[in-house]
Amino acid sequence: MDTFSREIVLRSVKYYKTIFDWDFMIDEKSYENGMKVWVPLAADRPVPYAKAVEMAFVKKARAKFKS
């Protein structure tokens, strides 16, 4: 890729701000929504939430840096 204009980059920033997850949390519902997409094309079989997700660090981060 060549260089990009500042305008395009600014547009990208605005775009991604609309879909970013500000709290960083992965809850079971959103994980299950994703699992329906990932299996079978991206992953062979479902992986249980508890085996795949560790939210303890985010919870501590959120407590430390309260918005």
Add this chain to the structure above:
Amino acid sequence: MTWTRRRFLTATGAAAVAARRTPAWALAAKTITVSHSVSTFVYGQHLVAKEKKFFEDEGLAAPSFIVPGGGAKVAQALAAGQAMFALGDSNHPLKITEKGKDALMLFATDTRCSYANVVVRKELFDKGVKSVETLGDPKLVGRKALVAATAIGSGTHVYGVYVLKGLKAPDGRPVNEHVEWVSGGASTTMLGGLKAGKFDAIMAVPEWQWAAEEEGFGKAVYDVRDEKAWTRVFGGPIPVTVGYALRETIEKSPDLAQGYVNACYRAQQWIRRAKDEEVTSRRPTSTPAIAPSSGSTARRTRRSSSCCTGPIWTPSAARSSCAR
């Protein structure tokens, strides 16, 4: 070994120079190795954390990012122990786990997939293909619709198939049963293929969608920014891009994992509060990239590609052309 006067002066002089050049924080900091596929705004949390010295505030040194140019390579680097922490597609830690090493998602940076947009040829749109559903109408399309993902099995393919399976064609069957998936490659071939009529639709990152619409040869019929449209297919938010690490890394070094997550979380909050123009103006002071090596020692490289150097914010089209 005999210490001559010259050898002593050379050794002590070099040590003194090195000490002067090493910042105090770096002497006490614990070094972590961090990876993402290419330096686009999608992975902005890493870049902001480095630029704003949030890693350093956590007592960490992340001197360079491992930027191998593809999400699958990031996962390989992490599984091989070349990277301790990574930012990438949520299916990568699952794949690592499937191969026998448990990997864990530590946080999610987004809630929708930026490359699940469907853009059809303008000519078809004008004929009435104004929705994903009508893409499954052979009478309107004139043939079994050819839909391009960057590659079969890529992220654009995975999310595209799900969108097309989730929506029904006029005959009541899933749209996906009425299309043929093809590999479209990177920016030039994806957009060129749509423009030339080689493809009837493409899965598009935002920049491709903008280019096709503004140049007048394509029109979005599925836009992930439309929350209703997203929820209708996906049922709600999905962690698409995640921070992840091996379980053994987290168990062995929970303090480093906490510092990494803290720094990325602060970066995300900074992005949230900063004016868009302020985010855009951020530039790296120095961001050397390290390409994973096949051996135990990483090979340090300074890449000339815009994927890895220059302004830290390159559009996600770069990610797609380099990585997907």
